Amino acid sequence: MWRIALKGILGRKARLVLTSLAVILGTAFLSGTAVFSATLNQTFDNLFSDVFRNVDSYVRSTQVIEADFGQQERQRIPVELVDVVKQVPGVADVQADVQAFARIIGKDGKPLGTEGNGPPTFGSVGQKFKGALWSISEGRFAAGPTEVVLDEASAKTGKFVINDKVKVVAQSGSREFTLVGIASYGDVRSPGGATFALFDLATAQEFLAKPGFIDDILVSGDGSLSDTELAMAINQAIPDTYKTETLTGAEITKETQDQIGTALSFFGILLSVFSYIALGVGSFVIYNVFSISAAQRQRENALLRAIGASKKQVTRAMLIESVVVGLFGSTVGLIAGIGLSKALSALLKAASIDLPSGGLVVPRSAIINTIVIGLIVTVASAWLPARRAGKVPPLAAMRETAIEFVALSRRRTIFGLVLIALGAASIVAVTNGASKTLLGVGILFFFSGTITLGPVIARPVALLLGKPAEKFRGVTGTMARQNSARNPKRTSRTAAPVLIGVALVTAVAALAASISSQIDGVFTQQFKGDYAINTTARGFGGLSPSLADDINVMPQVQRATGIGRLTVKIDDKGQFLTTINPATVEGVFDIGLISGSYADLTAETIFVSQKYANNHATKLGDTIQVTLADAQIKTLKIAGIYTYDEIAGKYTVSRDLIKDSSVISFDLGVFIKLKPGVSDKSARSELQAAVDKYGQGTLLSKREYIDSQSGSINTLLGLIYGLLFLSVIIAVVGIIITLLLSVFERQREIGLLRAVGMTKGQVRTTVRWESVITSLIGAVVGILLGVGLGWVIVYALRDQGLSSFSVPIGSTVSILIMAFIIGVLAAVYPAWRATRVNLLAAITTA
């Protein structure tokens, strides 16, 4: 049987290629994402092993606040520790280090680097030091409060030369410096695409953070002690009251690499989830191709059976073929995936997520995974068709044409309906209070039920969707409509990948639409001003608090207020506090205060949300203990309760709370209300000038601001769409393969049509519309499922504050148009092949 199987494969190379195509694509995405993740990891690992190459010890505070989403805020240490460390025997040199948000403003007034999603923008200390992270490549290190050094990459992109004036924005505001030097970071011009502005220690403390405080101390030993001994010696020299720890260079390197690794692993998981979705979609295509090819070889298999091959042998021959296809496909897929990982970098770049480039890493696990998974998926997908091939009666050899068995069993209908009913039941159960894990089960039931019912609904749906084709395209439309309905199993298997892709896209779009409309509603309710200044910096840095103060005193402005965020510890847990300026917030930004007044909000008091007050049974006058990032403990009295907690969250404090600490905070938005009678136009240009002075933040009208907030979800959406695009490509290839096989199967019919007067154009039209109808079946059913899925997800997120569900009408329409275009594109090659049918051969072979 091996020989027959192998001969069968080699005898039809075209079929081998077609069948392998689905395997190749599926595995290419798998290996592509694995290679991409590994390469990315390696790049960052290399980067950070360079950074601390000459650092022998590293001193920092042990006090850390861990907030949600893996954010941490480590307490700063007093600068006097530098002298303590310097005195430790074995220490050759030390450098105090400050690392904080700082943005270099380009000569065009725009900040360097991509805002928001790009690599971070730092301000730090640059000085001569044995273990220095920075080395001067031109000029000298900064000395004094008016000098700055830039990293090489930033100097190049900003076209700065020595003695240029450079504007830098940091927490304390914006300031102009003189460029005195250009520095490189180890061997690279800039670490991982981040931008750096380097100052002398005093300036860095005062401009970037708070005077008297630094982030950490880098130590270089004199070689008399091992790194471990040196770290221990330093640790002993620093009094316990400072709460510091000393790490060796190797330890800090490993810790940094691990942190990046964790951050990247989330990304890697995201990628692999989508590549497995793509592979799952691909398995449908593989299954479809094997089914069709089994049907088309029915006579051949029947002949084998007639001359004495057993059922098992026929099945085995097909399975052997699937093994060959699986191995061939996944090997090609592996190689294609390596190329694809480069394309992925480009995709991310397009989504404005810049990543450092490095050498390609192809881990052995990726190779083994790809081949093994590709092989398993292929053979598993071929299993049913192979068994069916074995069951062909020997008599079928005498039959005229190979017709796939199309009768639909009642069992299938019942089974599908039962699955859907179970799905519906679990979702209803959840709405009545059952555990939310049931939602996932329900969705799974719904999907499998729909796929099971596919062949049953394919025919009526195809006939329905084909109606317009028939109406507008006459008899070619009629034939396209009938062709898409003539083999419901095949049609549903071809449409299934489209369905899955579309359902996921629709669900994501529905979720995004719901979030957007909710954000829109919340901001419309709470933002009472006319203009806002927005920043896309999230989590790291933001707008300098002095910006709001400057605008507040402008003659056109009635009030301008800044809203910021602070990370603190409450009950030993990291929490966010919203910081406001009680003097200016009223009438501009409404948090729905129901008791207390803004005047009551001081450095000693706090406002809490009504929800918090209810949950914790607290009332006005109770106290909350808050630990700031510099370990100061504040006991705050509750002085007010508010209802609008969507933006403000559980706690709101005055920005005066941190006035006397080393903690710094940024504003995430500045909200502006104009004086009555001030014309929008003149006010806008004045405001713009004020914003330009800071070179940071974007001035937006109320509407623009709300739109930008509700549209902020779109970046994420774009990334998810990009990843789902992989599945769409496989779905398109699935349509192409099926159409090609169908065209091959219908050669005689096409020949007859050509003989009685069908033009090549009409042949193409017929194939094209069949393709469009098939694609639309997947899209329409997929949209219905996707909207349902979206609703379920929104429902599941109800407790996270998502209260309203919106159907994404715009996206739905785009998906339908896309499905149409996909249908047209997928048909191009098969339609061309159809016109190449040998007319004479088609009508004369009996």
Next chain:
Amino acid sequence: MNNPSVTFPPPIANSDSAAARATNVSKIYGHDDSEVRALDNVSVEFEKGKFTAIMGPSGSGKSTLMHCMAGLDEMTNGSVTIDGIDVASLKDKDLTKLRRDKIGFVFQAFNLVPTLTADENIRLPLLLGNNKGNEEWIQKVINTVHLQDRLSHRPSELSGGQQQRVAVARALASEPAIIFADEPTGNLDSTTGNEILSFMRKAVDELGQTIVMVTHDPVSASYADRIVFLKDGKIAGELLEPTPELVLDYMKQLGH
């Protein structure tokens, strides 16, 4: 592609009594030593309003002659006119339209499009040309082949004889200049085959159509007005007003 008005070169002579004419047609396969002459300098005319049969042993070139005349196959030399139009000069698109508008076809098997109803199959050439056709004529054709109550059926729901009747009706529906039938009864039992042949006879006698039929069966051939015999790619003779006995005698003479 939906242009119903096709402009063909003007007919050479409107008063031409031939619906189709082959002049010195040769069809040669292969080159030099391995050369096979499927048709060797064949000249023949098919008169309007007549039923002509082409007979000959297998390999005599009878199907090839039909394919060349119907624009389904390219000839090596010579010329063919259909209703005065020079077939060799037409490009694929116009050739397709010629087959659609001027020629009717009945094949031995696989004549119908399985996804279309009998009615749609009958009107197929008209529908492809976006042409309504002559409804009165179509009804007449349908009545002639007794398909009135089978029109909404699909081919898989029709018997072999009914399928061939649909094929005959399709060939007639567009009132073509000529109908080519290639062993139209080859797959049918004799009773059903005779029924089909009677219909074709009726189409010529009552509806004034022109039919050329390729067959190897003397009984089938005897339905024709005239038989053209082919042997080794050449015209071997003719017989007018044939009967099965005459045909058999003639074939014996030809050494068949």
